[in-house]
Amino acid sequence: MNPGTLAGQIALAAQISTAVRAGSALPQALAALVVEARLDAAARGAVQDIAYRTMRERGLADGLIDRLASRRPPAELRELLVVALALAVQADAPYAEHTLVDQTVEAAKPGERGFVNAVLRRFLRERAALLDAARQRPEARWNLPRWWLDRLRGAYPERWQAIADAGLLPPPMTLRVNLSQGTRDAYLARLAEAGIGAEALATAPGAIRLQHPVGVAALPGFESGAVSVQDAGAQLAAPLLDPQPGERVLDACAAPGGKTAHLLELADCELLALDIDPERLARVEENLARLGRRAQTRAASADRPADWWDGRPFDRILADVPCTASGIVRRHADIRWLRREADVDQLATLAAGILDALWPLLKPGGRFVFSTCSVFPQEGERQLQRFLDRHPDASVLPAPGQLLPTANTAPAQSDDHDGFYYALLQKRAPSGGE
Structure with a gap:
């Protein structure tokens, strides 16, 4: 299947999801797939984005499949549906609903396309009710395994839900200013001159959080060591x-x-x-x-x-x-x-x-x-x-x-x-x- 199409990228992301479920870290699974499928930079970036989006919603997608499918789909088909549903529940996913359905159907094997089409179109028709029902399960609500949630609850009975909620959010892009080269305020001024919104964080003396992530090439002085990317x-x-x-x-x-x-x-x-x-x-x-x-x-x-x-x-x-x-x-x-x-x-x-x-x-x-x-x-x-x-x-x-x-x-x-x-x-x- 052509990795330059959304159908091909969904199919490849499903392969990565399968590898993760089998115990392979996503970066390693992606690296192996890049070589195997001979992905160019654009296709690699697209597959990576889909794969990470899938990981963030896989618990919910699993819960939806259990409600949508009258029979347990084979492992390979299930991962394809996991990818499609994980994308479908995300408000910021860059795909129109009908495009996502059509391309996932295209990614499926010929004998499975009717089943895939029926499952996804039912989800679109009954989205609100299905999401409400699926999220009653903690694993789907927080996209974490039950044992993980049980450990959080036992260790932090008053805060465990806030900790689990934090894991659902996209991470900020946080910088560490090299204070041997200049002050944090001076670097904030450089960012402002470059049109990059940012603010100082109280956590660490050199910590800065960007309002929106940017490529490191856009960061003033990055190549000369003025700043590094590092969590606060x-x-x-x-x-x-x-x-x-x-x-x-x-x-x-x-x-x-x-x-x-x-x-x-x-x-x-x-x-x-x-x-x-x-x-x-x-x-x-x-x-x-x-x-x-x-x-x-x-x-x-x-x-x-x-x-x-x-x-x-x-x-x-x-x-x-x-x-x-x-x-x-x-x-x-x-x-x-x-x-x-x-x-x-x-x-x-x-x-x-x-x-x-x-x-x-x-x-x-x-x-x-x-x-x-x-x-x-x-x-x-x-x-x-x-x-x-x-x-x-x-x-x-x-x-x-x-x-x-x-x-x-x-x-x-x-x-x-x-x-x-x-x-x-x-x-x-x-x-x-x-």
Whole structure:
């Protein structure tokens, strides 16, 4: 099928949805499809947009299919309907209803086209009633698995619905001003001169939110490192670690490099950026090159220091450990469908191993930031408590703790950010010594 047509793009997006349901991350599924289907840039962009729109409404689309179809459709056909219905429920989808129906029918196999046409046209006729009925199920209302919602409800009984609501909204485009090159106010003035609306955020000193997303090429000074794209909550990590000139600093689990670059913007330090994935580590190097900064990069597993540590202790360590990424679902909509409840404990165990492996590498008196992009206490507060039980030489210093997504939960949205957890630790000197 021609990937230059909407029918072809819907069919390809359905293949990606199938891959995600089977456990593949959307970016990887898309990358494989680009090669397999030989997509040009325009087709790739269109398929990517449809696929991400599908992830944001897949719970609702699944619920609608259960009400619309008299029989359970085969897996491949179901994903095609999921894509079509996910697009049909979105007010900002760039397709007229009749076009969407016609093109989805065209994307279906010949023997299935009558069924697809009947299902979609019934949805258009009975839209309001069907949506009201489907949204009675929490999974359809919030487009999250039931186990995920149950965990939110248990951890935040007064706020869980607001957290789930935040995940439904499109993410803002947030910038981090390079304060080593100029002030935030000065960069806001540059944006205004370029006709780009923006406002300062209270969350972090260099944080700016754009009124409308733009391509990075449109950002004044982007190529010269004046500004980077980074969520406001993520901008707290580097200042919390507070590197000083000349210190030896480890950024473990560093990819894609936003925090690495931020650390070097704050201080001219000796920094090692570590990540297990060589391809993602290349992005760290690309970010540093754009900013004109240097760091040693190493592809290795953080929980196996014998493979990469030279024996010299670090003054400061940033451990942004693996997690469910439950705090960033509005940016990575496929995560909600990739994760399984068992992943929470498995990833927490992996993270604990990394924390335990890195702690001995820190100098007495040194600072250690433990962070995740999760909202589940198992990966944040409880992880910290277990770590303190294992390491009596760790002192807790003031830190933000659990940051919850705030989109649309505060009147002014002045602190709009994703969900993160931050703990700041200091290693006590051995008894009787410095």
